[in-house]
Amino acid sequence: MSVLFIAVPAALAFAASAVCAFLWASRSGQLDDLDTPPLRMLQDDGALRPAAPKTKRR
Amino acid sequence: MHTELVAPHPRSRPSAPPPTPATATACAHCGQPVPSELLDPVDGLQFCCSGCRIVCNMLRQHALDGYYAQRDLEPGQTAPALVTGRDYAEFDDPRFLALYARSNGDERTLELLLEGVHCAACVWLVEKLPELVPGVTQCRLDYARRTAVVSYRTATPTGVDTRARPEATTRASAIARTLDRLGYPPHPHRDGERAALARREERDLLTRLGVAGASAGNSMLFALALYSGGFADMDAGHMRYFRLLSALTALPAVTWSALVFYRGALGAVRARRPHMDLPLSLGIVLGALWGAFNLLRGAGEVYFDSLSTLVFVLLAARFVQVRQQSRAELAAGRARALTPHDARQLNESGAVEVVPAESVPQGAHVEVLAGDTFPVDGRVIEGASQADTSWLTGESVPRRVATGTHVFAGTTNLMSRVVVYAEQSGAETRAARLWQEVQRAATRRAPIATLAEHASAYFLVGVLVLACLGFLAWLPSGAGAAIEVAVALLVVTCPCGLALATPLTVSAALGQAARAGLLIKGGEFLEELSKPALIVFDKTGTLTEGRLSLLRWLGDESLGPAIKALEQTSSHPIARALVATLADVDAAVATAIEHRLGVGVSGVIDGRRVSVGAPASVSGPLPEWADAALSQLGAEGSSAVLVSVDGEVRAVLGLGDPIRKEAAGVLAALRQRGHRLALLSGDREAVVQHVAAELESASGLLELFETARGELGPEAKLAFVEAERERGQRVFMVGDGVNDAAALAAASVGIAVHGGAEASLQAADVFATRPGVQPILELCHGARRALGVIRLNLAVSLVYNLVAACLCLAGAITPLWAAVIMPLSSLSVVMHSYRRRMFGADQ
Numbered sequence: 001m002s003v004l005f006i007a008v009p010a011a012l013a014f015a016a017s018a019v020c021a022f023l024w025a026s027r028s029g030q031l032d033d034l035d036t037p038p039l040r041m042l043q044d045d046g047a048l049r050p051a052a053p054k055t056k057r058r
Numbered sequence: 059m060h061t062e063l064v065a066p067h068p069r070s071r072p073s074a075p076p077p078t079p080a081t082a083t084a085c086a087h088c089g090q091p092v093p094s095e096l097l098d099p100v101d102g103l104q105f106c107c108s109g110c111r112i113v114c115n116m117l118r119q120h121a122l123d124g125y126y127a128q129r130d131l132e133p134g135q136t137a138p139a140l141v142t143g144r145d146y147a148e149f150d151d152p153r154f155l156a157l158y159a160r161s162n163g164d165e166r167t168l169e170l171l172l173e174g175v176h177c178a179a180c181v182w183l184v185e186k187l188p189e190l191v192p193g194v195t196q197c198r199l200d201y202a203r204r205t206a207v208v209s210y211r212t213a214t215p216t217g218v219d220t221r222a223r224p225e226a227t228t229r230a231s232a233i234a235r236t237l238d239r240l241g242y243p244p245h246p247h248r249d250g251e252r253a254a255l256a257r258r259e260e261r262d263l264l265t266r267l268g269v270a271g272a273s274a275g276n277s278m279l280f281a282l283a284l285y286s287g288g289f290a291d292m293d294a295g296h297m298r299y300f301r302l303l304s305a306l307t308a309l310p311a312v313t314w315s316a317l318v319f320y321r322g323a324l325g326a327v328r329a330r331r332p333h334m335d336l337p338l339s340l341g342i343v344l345g346a347l348w349g350a351f352n353l354l355r356g357a358g359e360v361y362f363d364s365l366s367t368l369v370f371v372l373l374a375a376r377f378v379q380v381r382q383q384s385r386a387e388l389a390a391g392r393a394r395a396l397t398p399h400d401a402r403q404l405n406e407s408g409a410v411e412v413v414p415a416e417s418v419p420q421g422a423h424v425e426v427l428a429g430d431t432f433p434v435d436g437r438v439i440e441g442a443s444q445a446d447t448s449w450l451t452g453e454s455v456p457r458r459v460a461t462g463t464h465v466f467a468g469t470t471n472l473m474s475r476v477v478v479y480a481e482q483s484g485a486e487t488r489a490a491r492l493w494q495e496v497q498r499a500a501t502r503r504a505p506i507a508t509l510a511e512h513a514s515a516y517f518l519v520g521v522l523v524l525a526c527l528g529f530l531a532w533l534p535s536g537a538g539a540a541i542e543v544a545v546a547l548l549v550v551t552c553p554c555g556l557a558l559a560t561p562l563t564v565s566a567a568l569g570q571a572a573r574a575g576l577l578i579k580g581g582e583f584l585e586e587l588s589k590p591a592l593i594v595f596d597k598t599g600t601l602t603e604g605r606l607s608l609l610r611w612l613g614d615e616s617l618g619p620a621i622k623a624l625e626q627t628s629s630h631p632i633a634r635a636l637v638a639t640l641a642d643v644d645a646a647v648a649t650a651i652e653h654r655l656g657v658g659v660s661g662v663i664d665g666r667r668v669s670v671g672a673p674a675s676v677s678g679p680l681p682e683w684a685d686a687a688l689s690q691l692g693a694e695g696s697s698a699v700l701v702s703v704d705g706e707v708r709a710v711l712g713l714g715d716p717i718r719k720e721a722a723g724v725l726a727a728l729r730q731r732g733h734r735l736a737l738l739s740g741d742r743e744a745v746v747q748h749v750a751a752e753l754e755s756a757s758g759l760l761e762l763f764e765t766a767r768g769e770l771g772p773e774a775k776l777a778f779v780e781a782e783r784e785r786g787q788r789v790f791m792v793g794d795g796v797n798d799a800a801a802l803a804a805a806s807v808g809i810a811v812h813g814g815a816e817a818s819l820q821a822a823d824v825f826a827t828r829p830g831v832q833p834i835l836e837l838c839h840g841a842r843r844a845l846g847v848i849r850l851n852l853a854v855s856l857v858y859n860l861v862a863a864c865l866c867l868a869g870a871i872t873p874l875w876a877a878v879i880m881p882l883s884s885l886s887v888v889m890h891s892y893r894r895r896m897f898g899a900d901q
Contacts, residue, residue: 001296008303012276019272019310026265032257035202039178040185043128 087114088138109141113241117183120190128179139241140174146234148400148412149246155230157414158246165195167209168230170244172237175204183240191236193228202385205247208233256384263380266315267373273311274366278877280304281363285874294356301353304362311366312346315373332515334557340518341552342369348545358542361549364876371884372557379561382568383580401433402426404477415467416484424478426471428629434483438463441476442655444630445469456631458656472629473655508582509845510560513852514553521551528867539869547866550876555855555883560848562891567844570897575827576837583823586807587790587841590732592764592782593834594775594801596793597739597749600811601831602715604794606635609696609716612687613709617701619646620668624659627651632699632713633659636670658699669702676700676707684710695745717749722756724831729759731838733790736765738775738801743768775801792834809834840897847894851887858883 025031083092086103087110105111117125148154159168172184180199184206187197196209211227237244280303287297319342322335345361352358401415402425410425415433418424423439426432432445442460447469456472459465465478467487484490525544532540564581571578578584598604622645625633648661648668658671669675673688680688684700687710691698696714700707725735739746746768754762770778779801782789791798791805794812802808803821810822812829826833862879865871 004296004299012303012307015272015276019269022268022272023265026261026268029261031264032261033200033202036181036198036200039181039201042178043182 085110085138087111090138107138109139109241112141112143112239113139116190116239122183122186122189125179125183128182129177140243141241142238142243144235144238144243146231146238146244148414149230149234151412151414153417154246154414159230161212164211165209166212166230167207168233169247170206170208170234170237171247172199172204172206172242172244174242175199175201180242184237184242187233187236190240191228191233192226194233206237206242206244260377260380260384263318263373263377266318267370267377270311270315270366270370270373273307273309273315274363274370276307277304277311277363277366280307281873281877284360285877288872288874298353298356301360304360305349305353308346308362308366311369312342312362316342316369318373318376319369332511332518334510334514334517334553334560337514337518337521337553338368338372338557341548344545345549345552348541358538359546359873361546361873361876364549364873364880365552367877368552368554368880371554375558375561375565378565379581382565382572385572401483418480418483420480420482422480424480426476426478428471428474431470432465432467432478434478434480435467435487436465436478436481438465438476439479441474443471443473443476444656446472446631472631508560508585509848509852513556517553517556521548524551524863524867531867532869543866543869546871546876547863550862550866550871550879551859552880553855553859554880555858555887556852558884558887559851559855559891562888563844563848563851566891566894567840567847567896570895571837571840574836574840574897576833576840576897577825577827578837579823579825583807584841584844586788587824587837588845589788590734591788591790591806592734592736593728593790593792594736594738594779594805595831596798597737597741597746597768598715599794599829600792601721601737601749601753602717604715604829606631606697606713607716608635608639608711609714610687610691610712611709612683612712613701613707615709617668617703617709618643620648620663620703621670621701622646623648623663624651624661624668624670628653628659632697635713636699636711666704670699673698673700676702676705678705680707687712693744694748695742714745717752718830721831722753724835725753725762726757726759727835728838729757729762733838735763736778737763737767738765738770738778739768740770740772741768772798772800776804779804790834792831809837836897843894843896847891847896851890854886854890855883858886 083104084090085092085106087105090106092104092106103114105114117123155166159166161167174180175184178201181201184199185197187206187208188194191210194208194210197206199206210230210233212229234244280300283300284292284297284304286292287300292300316339319335319339322333323339326333326336342365345365348358349360349362349365352360400412401418402410403413403418404423404425405411418434424434424436428443438459438461440461442458444456445459445465446456447466459471459476465471465476466489467483468489482488525547528547529540529544532543560581564584567584568578568581578587595601618640621636622640622643625636625640626645627633646663648663651659651661653659654671654675656672658669658675660667660669660671660675662668673680680700684707688698691710691712694712694714696712699711699713701709701711729735737746737750746766750763750766754760765778775798779789779791783804783806789805790807790809791802792809792811793799793802794810798810799821802810802823807824808822809824809826811826811833824837826837858879862871862876865875
């Protein structure tokens with residue numbers, strides 16, 4: 001069980017780096033807009049076939 | 059200082075297409091019915107307005123038809139496209155750019171507030187701007203704020219060989235024009251100080267929340283190990299190790315994240331006002347200190363997992379609450395009509411220079427075209443016209459302006475071009491100063507003591523008393539055990555459920571209200587709305603429809619075509635009202651049309667001279683029936699329009715602001731709930747009394763209004779509201795114009811209604827996005843329900859706390875119990891708050 005004395009601090013260090021990443025993301029304003037990203041997620045680039053209004057070729 | 063006060067921009071509001079029969083063709087862009095006169099049999103696609111046509115062509119031109127597919131993913135309301143067709147030349151002015159754009163070498167970043175954004179497809183389209191305008195490097199739309207941040211190149215970077223790699227550049231006006239032609243008229247935007255501060259606070263709160271979450275999660279893991287060790291034996295070394303780890307991982311939550319609560323508690327102590335943060339902070343601090351002490355001496359319990367989870371859950375509730383509030387403020391601000399930010403200044407040679415409105419110096423000559431808003435305060439020096447001052451003064455009939463007349467920034471020039479000698483601009487205009495008064499009134503207002511604050515006061519006292527009792531009761535067993543019991547009590551009864559009860563219910567209620575079109579800016583207003591009060595109504599736009607409409611037609615009814623033929627050549631509000639009423643009548647052919655300013659229109663139709671105008675337009679005596687009609691209309695306060703053919707009066711039309719159909723019923727219902735009603739208006743006394751009398755008879759109640767007064771300026775309305783509040787009366791003010799804004803800020807709860815000027819939207823505590831008085835009734839009803847839910851939540855949490863307290867006093871509490879009880883109480887409160895319907899369809 002003495003492996004715990006190594007394993008736990010290692011896991012905590014990993015968790016701490018995740019928290020640092022979160023702090024960086026939050027401080028640089030990436031998490032300010034929580035409303036638009038959900039909308040952007042549903043958008044396809046180019047894959048969408050246009051449901052354009054029926055046009056008469058002039 | 060950039061004035062934030064604005065007037066309803068005439069071009070910002072798309073006029074609804076006139077009503078058409080049900081079998082009409084649908085617009086290819088927005089799906090609204092196409093009016094018969096715009097049907098083009100040649101073209102394959104039909105559009106309801108030129109705006110829609112322009113946008114659709116833009117989309118097809120750039121192969122962006124995907125927009126329609128995107129939009130159809132999300133069924134919702136569509137509206138005709140807003141296209142103003144302006145050239146936005148003032149966006150290139152260096153003064154403008156200095157105010158609104160940020161430079162970064164060759165690149166510039168511009169923030170623009172967009173109208174017409176209403177769905178995810180709009181986000182998709184706007185962010186495609188780099189494809190539409192060469193030179194734009196990036197465009198991101200913040201959906202909640204409706205703000206687009208556009209980065210573009212203004213000059214080719216030096217050292218780049220332009221022949222090998224041509225880098226396009228563009229200008230701000232080109233970007234603005236493109237956005238406008240896509241249906242999103244842009245306006246310059248800079249975060250007001252308040253908005254920027256709110257954004258920073260939200261960001262700070264989110265950061266602390268995230269850290270608290272990480273902290274709580276990890277601390278719970280180690281606590282789990284300790285619980286397991288409680289059932290099966292764990293050796294002392296591991297026990298100490300895990301206790302230390304649970305303390306260390308809980309540290310960020312308990313120190314940094316919890317600062318939010320500690321600051322709140324200190325503020326409450328300094329202001330001598332009770333607040334739930336006080337017992338909360340006490341519990342966390344004492345619990346943490348005692349836990350640290352127990353950790354060091356190696357005996358006794360540690361509650362770090364419960365403490366850090368407590369911090370996390372409560373911060374989450376607070377974050378939800380803060381976001382709710384800022385959303386409501388944003389939505390209210392967004393619905394505003396936006397500034398006439400440019401002015402047409404005439405220089406010495408008489409040429410027109412378009413400049414920012416705030417920069418017009420005193421003494422400059424400013425040209426104001428028909429249909430534009432006056433950009434400055436001043437006097438007319440050339441031309442004569444009529445001005446629509448309804449949102450500033452509440453008058454429903456336009457006011458004549460001629461040489462020497464004073465005009466005010468924000469009012470609309472209706473008839474013809476005038477030149478104004480500028481006297482005040484920017485922050486010095488009457489409207490801006492009124493706005494400053496509004497802001498001062500808002501800061502002077504005392505904060506409302508809420509139910510939650512009262513509850514927290516009693517709670518704190520109760521818990522401290524119990525803790526002392528527990529301490530004393532257990533003292534005979536030893537100091538250590540006694541302190542253990544007291545601290546455990548403080549930690550476990552730490553008002554998790556109690557502190558959640560109000561914010562969560564408030565958030566849920568505000569969210570439901572927002573979906574029902576009622577934007578409430580804070581929970582304290584919800585409480586006030588649930589209690590009986592004196593409700594003060596504005597007349598124009600609130601109890602009445604707010605626009606001139608045909609109320610009565612006496613005499614010859616066949617004159618419709620003739621009237622339409624003459625009136626469709628005028629842009630006077632009376633003319634527009636008549637044309638709108640006669641929408642499905644075909645106009646006759648008129649020749650020799652003559653306009654007489656302020657009097658009327660006349661022309662020749664079928665060989666007869668027809669004249670439509672004010673009573674002054676008819677010379678000579680009137681037939682008796684016409685005379686009687688005129689005096690009746692005068693008594694009602696309506697405007698009379700006489701139609702005469704070859705000098706003989708054939709019809710008398712009465713125009714006025716019609717009372718909303720549902721108003722009487724709603725007012726009666728409000729009276730029945732125990733509210734008192736008052737009517738204050740800036741309009742003429744005769745009109746106000748007539749409206750009051752009509753509502754009274756329609757509602758079937760005697761003395762419907764306690765007070766009904768007309769011809770009141772904004773200062774008088776403010777004085778009335780303040781006087782009532784001095785007497786201790788709770789006042790709800792309902793209004794929409796700038797002449798209501800100061801009173802809205804001074805009332806206990808200010809309610810701004812749909813279509814209101816920006817000043818009242820900012821000054822108000824509630825914004826009703828639907829027109830009419832029905833929303834007021836829904837507000838009061840929903841608020842009462844919400845208060846009921848809050849009280850039930852408080853009762854339920856108290857029960858949990860009592861159970862926990864009993865366990866503590868009996869000495870039976872362990873961290874495991876605490877870890878179970880706290881989530882349970884929180885969960886019950888959360889479920890109850892979010893599942894109860896407070897505002898919404900089933901009222």
